[in-house]
Amino acid sequence: MAISARTCWLFVLGLGCLPLDALGGDPDSRQAKRLETTRQLSLLIDNEWDWRLREQPTFAAYLGDRRHNSRWPDVSLKAINRRHGHRRAVLKQLAAIDRNILAPGDRLNYDLFRRQYAVSVESHAHRWFLVPLTARDGIQDASSTADVIRFEQVEDYRQWLARLRSFREYMEQTIALMQVGLKERRVHDREVMVRVPAQIARQIVDDPRKSLFYKPFRSFPESVSLSDREKLRGEAVQAISDVVVPAYRHFLKFFNDSYLPGCFPRAGVWQMPRGKEFYAFRCRRFTTTDLTPSQIHDIGKREVKRIRGEMEKVIRQTKFDGSFREFLDFMRTDPRFYYKNAEDLLAAYREVTKRIDPHLVRLFRRLPRIPYGVEAIPMHLAPDTTTAYYRPPSADGLRAGTYFVNLYRPEVRPKYEIEALSLHEAVPGHHLQISLAMELENVPPFRRFGGYTAFIEGWGLYSESLGEELGLYKDPYSKFGQLTYEMWRAVRLVVDTGMHYDGWTRKQAIAFFAENTAKTLFDIENEIDRYIAWPGQALAYKIGELKIQELRRLSEKTLGDKFDVREFHEVVLSRGAVTLDLLEEQVREWLRDQGP
Template identity: 35%
Template sequence: MTEGSGLVDVESLGKRYQELRYRTAPTWAHLIGEYSVAGHFEDVSATAEAAELRDLREVAHAAAALARTPDGTPVSLDGAVLAWQAATRADVLEHRFAELDVDPLFGPVTQFPGQVAKLALPSAEVAGALPKKYRGFARNLRDRLERLAAGRAAGRTPVAFAVADTVDRVRKWLHTPLEDDPLLAVDRAARTDHLRAVVGEVVRPALADYANALTWEVAPSARPDERCGLCWLDDGDRVYATLVRSHTTTDLHPDRIHETGLAQVAALDEEYAALGREVFGTSDVPAVMARMRDDPALHFDDAAGLVRAAEVALARATDRAPGWFGRLPRAACAVEAATSGSLGQYMLAPKDGSRGGTFVINVSDPRAWARYEVEALAFHEGVPGHHLQMGLAAELTELSEFRRTTTVTGFLEGWGLYAERLADEMGLYSSPLDRLGMLSFDSLRACRLVIDTGLHAKGWSRQRAKRFLAEHSPLSPGHIDAEVDRYIVTPGQALAYLVGRLEIVRIRREAERRQGAGFDLARFHDVVLGAGQLPLPLLEAHVAAALPGVVG
């Protein structure tokens, strides 16, 4: 690849890749403060996918030739990170996942209404681009139906419950009065007659057509609960292997991941027994889990109490972070309630600083939340978890923009889970009961290794997966249902948490062994977080170069 008459350098190639990301993920770009694509929405058409795939392969090929051996400096990783990102994205696109993608949890019907209220509108020009973006959303829904039709023709179909749940969400949306439409939850100045007309005359008809087509065309051939995993598709094993590599950044085989999960589930029993004896007076693990799940006194009554508990935990962690980290993000982290989406998620501050980072917590069913779960989640999503990780990365001005905004699931969620245990080292859990919450989340992540691979590599049914999670974790029935359904519609993503943490812990232990008495944990954390998000093998090489053995 050339630019003008000279060879492309990694800086210009990184800019090209970032522009490609903005163009193909414009809603994400808008959320992080890139307003040049404010009038665009994600294009899922086969034509757009083919063009993106071609561009990604070109970038990956050129970046691989520019990759350097890591020398301990973050910039030495540019070529390798870029090559990995572009090649991995291209590998995933080649499987045409859009041909079977109906997702009631993270699909556009669920995600976009929640994102709209967080879209910054810093100028009249950006606000004026919203009608075009909304037309793009409507077109996205119609394109999805075309992709699903192509999938049916090839024998690739979505899961039945996901189709039904998505239809339910659309119907509820359409029963909302136009004036209360979630797409009109924008700044008052942007809520124009034109925008209302687009929502009423373009978006809502597209939603109705989408729901009708899902009901009458897609649902009849959708896969039942007994065949909800990818392995039931002709090319499912290949698709799943690619998704596992993409999310974990490793070449671990699903069988090995499955066995690792089973071993981790068994190992947690000893910790449950010890803490159960202290908190409940019993070391019987099933009895401990039953008490955690069923005791109404251990669950929240209202959303306000849930949010307040998260705020208190986050404030305590923020105060304690200095000393465990040498470099901390300048941006603050707020807590915000939501009524849809995952149990909790972190939203990065936009690059214009119009708001800080946000820990979003799902309060749609407060009684499903155990009081002991909140601290672990706050430490995962906020401090010392994703807010330190992503907030700091966004401020690494010495890195190019594609490095500051790169997402690598194994690193991202591996660090979030590492942070939950690091919080214990930092003394952040306020009681033995809250430490049981840490174990509860550990159980969830260990079960994910078993269930995700069970569903998509071993042919488990939806019910078998839920039964396993109920038997090996203290999660409430509502959370169990949501978790298992998430693994079904986002194959491989749930593996990233524990696989990532185990790798980060292993890398830390190797650094401790190399450096001996000279090992500094705060320095280790700064090295890990100071280079942006990295594929785990590249993280290992970077840490080894930055923290070499101490010469005695």
């Protein structure tokens, strides 16, 4: 593909350069060498981005790229091993590029790109790809791919039909992975996976028009003629009836008869071959640190103790007459803290975000150009998923960001969580951070549309702490809600490491969670099941937030009266979602530049 000019000429555009005399030779040859090295790196990064979109058509669709919308990803073992070999070869190509000759901005691209591929190569050895679905996502929810595709012309519908017609092969590849996973004892636990059969069954319909895969054909833009509409609908009915539904029937039988009985009877990847080694790798991957599971467990316990003290101060402000446990029960059960219907709950989420938006200029120099909306999580997903999540905008900005909220059973969705949750998922949390990263100029796409969980989720949790500066948490109950959310992330450090490394049971993890937070039992069980399904991911939030808070304290202490929170936030967000060590490096560099 063509070399991206903006990628190739980073060093010209103010990102700095090495002194020419550091390169040896005469000035013209040194300059030529730097240009050629930068060109090689740019070409490699650009080509690999295109390769990734080809290999991950669902990710491409998520970004709004239509080129691969007719295909499902190839998840055969042959393809997985081919991609592994490709990444190893790319790392060799990268090693041949002289990093030292690059300008600082290009060195950052080099380092982040190398880390991304090195982590993928290391991950392959642990064979987690043999566990291709969880109770939260997987092929049982393949229909949701349609939600990120813009159906604007006949070709968009034909591409979706091509996907439907090839669905059997996608299902067969998935089942083949799971069969190998059973043989190698790389599976999830039965307590969580028991949720999956009902999810599969929802895709088995007698009337294809009621299928979730049929959703795009229920309405058409004016650009599609009436005759084309009828033809497309007929083809969709046939593909769903002949291919999709039979594939799910076969999958349900396999899952119930073979897979579920072969799952572990209890939680924890420690039960897998080299399971503890795998979990230690996941800790490093998701936190971008060298912290061990035991160290993370201890950090979690210390944070639980600290936050507990803050929570007890708030309880005293409410004049509540009772113990900590009794106050948690009061917060979980008193009707004043809950809405009676989903409509009022959704309206409350939207009202809070509108309240936050005007105050962002107090804390941020730049705000995203791309808007966001607040929508309900689809009801077929809501019972088995978490309280809320964020879906970024498409790469071209034509699809806005979306803050999805769970309206299933409003009687277990407390009012006092709404402010903290909205700060995290919308602004100044995920929408602000991710959208600003997407809008970065002179940065390659793998950084604009990717990033590290420790930064992304660490920023989300840090954003919750900004509520008082944004005019929120004005009553003790909403403040307690914020502390409950912070405690929730501290508890994660304890229960995630406990289950996956130390052999805790699901019941133990639920009990520890309930003992320390005001979240409802329904939410707690869903959260614990998420940690079981996604080992190590939940560690990123608190570890990332602790680093950002540490860097803010350092900046406040170093700069004193000259500290400007808007400038600090600009520095933190200026390079996208980087690793925590690189984040610290860029903040310390900024502090050095401020002078005495």
